[in-house]
Amino acid sequence: MASLSVSKTPPPASAAPRATPAGSTGSTRRGPRRRVREAVTAYAFLTPAVLLFLALGLYTLGYGLALSGATWNGFSPEWTWVGLDNYLDLLYRSPVYAPIVRSAALHTLVVMIAVPLLTVAISFPLAVLLNNAARLRTMMRTVFFLPYVTSGIAVYLAWQYVLRPDGGVNALLRALGLGTLAQPQGFLGNPATALPTVIVVMVWTAVPVGMLLYLTGLQSLDPAMLEAASLDGAGWWRTNMHIAWPLLRPITAAVILLNLREALQGFQTFLVMTGPEGAPGGKTNVLGLQAYHLAFLEQMQPTLGLASALGWLLFLIAILLAALNLRALRSTT
Template sequence: MSTTSVELPARRLREQPPRRAVAARWRRRLVGWAFVAPAVALFLLMGAYTIASGFLLSFAKWNGFTPSWRWVGLGNYADLLYADPSLAADLRRAVGNTAQIMVAVPLLTVAVSLPLAVMLNSITRLRAVLRSVYFLPYVTSGIAVYYAWRYVLAPDGAINLLLGSLGLGSLRQPQGFLGNPDTALPTLIVILVWSSVPVATLLYLSGLQAIDRGIVEAAHIDGAGSWHVMRRIIWPLLRPMTVAIALLGVRDALHGFQIFLIMTNGGPGGHTDVLGLMAYRLAFMKGLAPSLGHASALGWLLFAGAVLLTLANARLLRRVQ
């Protein structure tokens, strides 16, 4: 037998880790899994199980009280889309209101937050103070702010009193801005924009501060005015930020319902009803006959819409970058 053939098994034995090292490695792994196991179990219980049961519930009828479900297949989806006239009408109205919010809130947010960010970026003194002031609406408790807005917009609220004192009584709303079908949804859109401007302003401000000042100064030296610099240089560089801000507004329009529940509950006459509020009402606000199956089906329709919008946003981001 050659010397090489004898040395190969010995070398393999030397390269193999000792048994104690292998045992210690497995003990470390088990300890790590022991620490992670509670979080994994909680996710499986509260996350995976809830998602799976909600998906199955969208194919069944259940009011939350009976011990068993009644399977209906795609019946819940059909009821929402066309089979049930009352549900289908409510869904179409909620889709229309949600679409208006999805378009108006991102556009107005960008139109307000970008000039604010440019102004803050041009200020050298008190920038931190002003930034904190603009960010204050976002950190304030939402429910408390919504109740404050209800008081301000009431028939005897501050806005009607202010309009009367300024001699603009024709603009007053005797039933309140939230009680008039013509002003209820625009008023809520304004409040949504007011609450989303702080984050958008900070995002734009961070984007402006990341732009190389040499590029802007070179454009000014070449004779470009402030408007042309904004349009030709700053705005194209901020397009990815704009897409992200628009996506946040669309997300809030699809899934947000807290402001609509507290301030109008979908009224007056369903003029402020949105998809998120409709799903909540189907599940929890129908007394002793909630329709959890319809609520789950509507939730999954919202999820499908959110996925499509996310894919569209990802494709748009790839184009603008």
């Protein structure tokens, strides 16, 4: 009873504890100090990341942008400022570099069209099949994801060996009686097959991620909707193509965007498989590889500025493509 009477008697206003935003009952004198301390701690943890971003992000971005307006061989103490000359030289003005950049741009365009489309064309059906697989689904998912986790220089080198004139692919084709499809010069040595071959390897590397994204999307679809379609008489094809596929459009956009970026800026596959000059005879030279070549393989000519300018042109194209992709996505969802 005593406690009840106490509860009914309101305490003096001055003695009432003030509720903190977090609902705690800490004293009014300790609150701000604690908040300051927490803020300091938070900033202390954030500072390294901010410093790293400033040093490795903003500084290098600014440095790269400035470099694109200069000629420099990477060693001289001074840069020679040339304004927009590097951009103009790459785009049309230099009789030495413009034709090479044009040829590399054409190859890049082919890669940018082929890799995303083929990745989507293979990933989606693969994901649908995996989603419907009743048995061994986990094992098959692991097998299909293997190219992604094993990707790297060693895998590209392995591909290079397999694709040689006396490599495994030719041997297999001959063993299967398909010798006419074998490439006596190797799949990377024939100018007609070199670029398509690298595209196939890029798609092989990209499919696992695409497949996983589609699989995640398929598993998040409302089963009731698919069931309703089935009850309405829609078969396997109509269910996937007219219900699942449109609903997974955002994932398709993401897969396309990821692969466009890789096709536009990635060059390591080409560097390892066909060399820094895009052999044979420049037939696999792409813009990313050309930027690398201008930076490190021009016999120390002052072409670092050209390399940087090409990098910025690639960046602008990437931004433009991302914007177009997002716009397309927004208009269809």
